[in-house]
Structures are given as C-alpha cells and as structure tokens.
Amino acid sequence: MNANDITRARTAAATQLEAAGIVLTDHERATIEVADFGLSDFDRQGLALVVYANTDRYCGKELVLSAGQTCPEHRHPPVPLPEGRVDPGKMETFRCRRGTVYLYVEGTATPKRHGKPPVHSESYYTVFHEIELKPGAQYTIPPNTLHWFQAGPDGAVVTEFSSTSRDELDHFTDPRITRVPDPA
Amino acid sequence: MNANDITRARTAAATQLEAAGIVLTDHERATIEVADFGLSDFDRQGLALVVYANTDRYCGKELVLSAGQTCPEHRHPPVPLPEGRVDPGKMETFRCRRGTVYLYVEGTATPKRHGKPPVHSESYYTVFHEIELKPGAQYTIPPNTLHWFQAGPDGAVVTEFSSTSRDELDHFTDPRITRVPDPA
Numbered sequence: 082m083n084a085n086d087i088t089r090a091r092t093a094a095a096t097q098l099e100a101a102g103i104v105l106t107d108h109e110r111a112t113i114e115v116a117d118f119g120l121s122d123f124d125r126q127g128l129a130l131v132v133y134a135n136t137d138r139y140c141g142k143e144l145v146l147s148a149g150q151t152c153p154e155h156r157h158p159p160v161p162l163p164e165g166r167v168d169p170g171k172m173e174t175f176r177c178r179r180g181t182v183y184l185y186v187e188g189t190a191t192p193k194r195h196g197k198p199p200v201h202s203e204s205y206y207t208v209f210h211e212i213e214l215k216p217g218a219q220y221t222i223p224p225n226t227l228h229w230f231q232a233g234p235d236g237a238v239v240t241e242f243s244s245t246s247r248d249e250l251d252h253f254t255d256p257r258i259t260r261v262p263d264p265a
Numbered sequence: 266m267n268a269n270d271i272t273r274a275r276t277a278a279a280t281q282l283e284a285a286g287i288v289l290t291d292h293e294r295a296t297i298e299v300a301d302f303g304l305s306d307f308d309r310q311g312l313a314l315v316v317y318a319n320t321d322r323y324c325g326k327e328l329v330l331s332a333g334q335t336c337p338e339h340r341h342p343p344v345p346l347p348e349g350r351v352d353p354g355k356m357e358t359f360r361c362r363r364g365t366v367y368l369y370v371e372g373t374a375t376p377k378r379h380g381k382p383p384v385h386s387e388s389y390y391t392v393f394h395e396i397e398l399k400p401g402a403q404y405t406i407p408p409n410t411l412h413w414f415q416a417g418p419d420g421a422v423v424t425e426f427s428s429t430s431r432d433e434l435d436h437f438t439d440p441r442i443t444r445v446p447d448p449a
Binding site for chain 1: 285286287288289290293317318320322323324325350356358360362400401402403405424426427428
C-alpha cells in the first residue's frame with residue numbers, strides 16, 4: 082500500500098470508530114495500524130487496528146473492518162516462553178461494538194452462511210461454522226483455533242480482549258500471507 | 266443495598282453506558298454488578314461493572330461511576346497459582362470512554378488535586394498521585410500498586426483491559442471493606 086492508500090484506510094477506520102462512540106487521541110488516529118497481510122488487496126482482505134495495550138499478560142485492541150472486508154483465516158499457535166512454560170496460543174474475546182461481523186471458526190459448517198471467502202482466495206478458507214456478532218454480542222475464540230471474519234454491509238468495529246498478542250507468529254492458511262505491520 | 270437500590274444503580278449505569286455508545290444485551294443490563302464494598306454508602310463509595318470475560322489469562326470489563334462516586338483504595342496482591350507459579354497481581358489498563366475519571370496511584374502527591382477522599386473515610390486513602398483520564402486517555406496500573414479513583418461531575422465510563430480478575434483477593438486500605446459481589 083502506498084502512503085495515500087494508508088491515509089485513506091486510516092481515515093475510513095477513524096470515521097467508523099467515531100460512529101461507534103470510540104474516542105481516539107490525535108496520535109492514535111494518525112497511527113492506526115493498517116494491515117493488508119501482504120496481499121495488496123486491502124479493500125477485500127485487510128483490517129485496521131488500534132492497539133491500546135499489549136503486555137506480557139494481556140492485550141486490548143479495536144478492530145475495524147470496512148463493508149464486506151475480510152480478515153483472512155489464521156490461528157494463534159502455542160508459543161514457548163523464555164521461562165520454560167508454553168503459552169497455549171492467543172485466546173481472544175471479540176465484543177462487537179458497531180455494524181455486523183460474521184466470524185467463522187472450526188466446527189460444523191453452517192449451511193446458509195452470510196459471508197463468503199474472497200473470490201480467487203477460496204482455497205485458503207477452510208472453516209465455516211458461522212457466528213453472527215452484532216453490537217452487544219461477543220464470542221471467545223480458543224487458542225490455536227482456525228478463524229476468519231468478515232464485516233457486513235455497514236462495516237464493523239470490534240473490541241478485542243485477549244491474552245498477549247504476537248502477530249508475527251500467527252499462522253495463516255494462505256501461504257502468500259506475511260503478517261508484518263505496515264511500516265508507515 | 267436493598268433490591269430497589271440495586272435496580273436504581275443498574276438503571277443509572279445502563280443509562281451512562283448507552284450515552285457512551287456501549288451496547289449491552291438485555292441480560293447484561295439486568296445483571297450489572299453493583300458493588301458497595303460492604304460500606305452501605307453506594308452513592309459515594311461504589312462502582313457498577315459489566316464483566317465481559319474473565320478467563321485464566323485475561324479479563325475485560327466496563328466500569329461505571331456516577332458523578333463524584335469513588336472506588337475505594339486497594340491493590341491487587343500477588344497470588345500463588347496451583348501450578349506453582351506466582352501471579353504478580355492483577356495488572357490493568359484503564360481506557361476512559363466517557364466523562365472524567367481521576368485516578369490516584371502511588372508516587373509523588375499531586376499538589377492541586379481534583380478529587381477528594383470521601384468525608385469520614387479520609388484515613389483510608391493514602392496515595393495521591395493524580396492521573397486525569399478523559400475519553401481517549403488511558404493508564405496502566407502495575408500489579409500490587411495502591412490505587413483509587415473518582416468520577417468527575419458527569420460520571421465516567423472506563424473500559425478495563427487486564428490480567429485475570431480475582432476480586433475476592435483484593436486488598437483494601439479500609440479494613441471495613443469486604444469485596445463480595447452483591448448477591449442480587
């Protein structure tokens with residue numbers, strides 16, 4: 082993404098957060114994380130994030146998706162920790178604040194689904210148990226569980242409460258994906 | 266607190282959460298936790314809470330204070346865990362969503378402070394380093410650190426991102442306090 086693309090994505094995310102009643106500082110607004118997962122297809126597969134805190138004990142974020150935008154399928158694998166323990170993998174609670182998000186996790190495929198894997202990327206989407214989240218609804222994704230999510234036609238804002246986030250260790254089903262935060 | 270007091274407190278908290286743009290389910294609204302800390306003085310020393318998630322890894326809550334209401338001074342002590350490790354004590358990030366909250370932590374006393382310990386309880390308030398939090402501002406309280414907080418004249422809503430919550434183990438400076446969730 083070039084600088085203009087990133088600015089446009091940040092502005093759109095800031096507008097949605099404001100519509101959700103979520104206040105950001107100027108610095109936060111100017112540094113919203115814009116993730117295109119290296120696919121150069123942000124409007125269809127991408128995510129904007131505001132990370133409030135990411136400590137060695139917990140993490141707190143806002144996730145923002147534009148209309149129909151998809152966060153690609155991935156899981157958070159176990160991580161050996163320096164002190165000898167093993168972190169079983171990031172566990173996360175999604176709390177929907179605005180719009181609608183369709184979350185897909187491992188389990189029985191939901192027969193009639195609202196969301197659809199992005200065209201030409203279908204083979205990298207393998208779990209289809211649908212959970213519909215509207216404002217006030219939430220879902221907790223267990224560690225090391227495949228999941229992907231897609232916003233409804235009005236986009237979506239989700240507050241994420243979770244264990245420590247280590248994005249660089251996430252495992253994506255699509256082998257083209259490299260989860261490196263955009264340098265801008 | 267009797268059933269009427271609790272209903273009144275829940276209604277007031279729900280109204281503030283709605284003003285902050287935070288959507289609750291009917292069940293959440295009807296079961297907002299109302300804490301008077303056993304002091305029977307809820308309007309001055311008390312707190313309303315919505316606990317979204319409290320797992321063995323992280324916790325997420327909304328905290329709601331009415332105008333001038335104070336959450337009494339306390340700390341979250343280290344906790345020995347069954348597997349032999351020691352949890353160093355709850356660590357928490359307060360993110361202000363609405364109104365103003367004055368947070369007091371250990372450190373140099375702020376000379377001109379906005380908040381004041383509740384009358385007749387002054388001796389149970391011992392830390393006076395003030396942090397003012399308005400919407401968009403946040404602060405992370407280290408484990409085992411004394412803190413108390415008080416809302417400004419419009420009340421306050423705070424999202425708390427934290428490590429696991431074990432309220433029953435909190436240590437309050439005021440020896441009259443027993444932190445038992447209201448049974449209602």
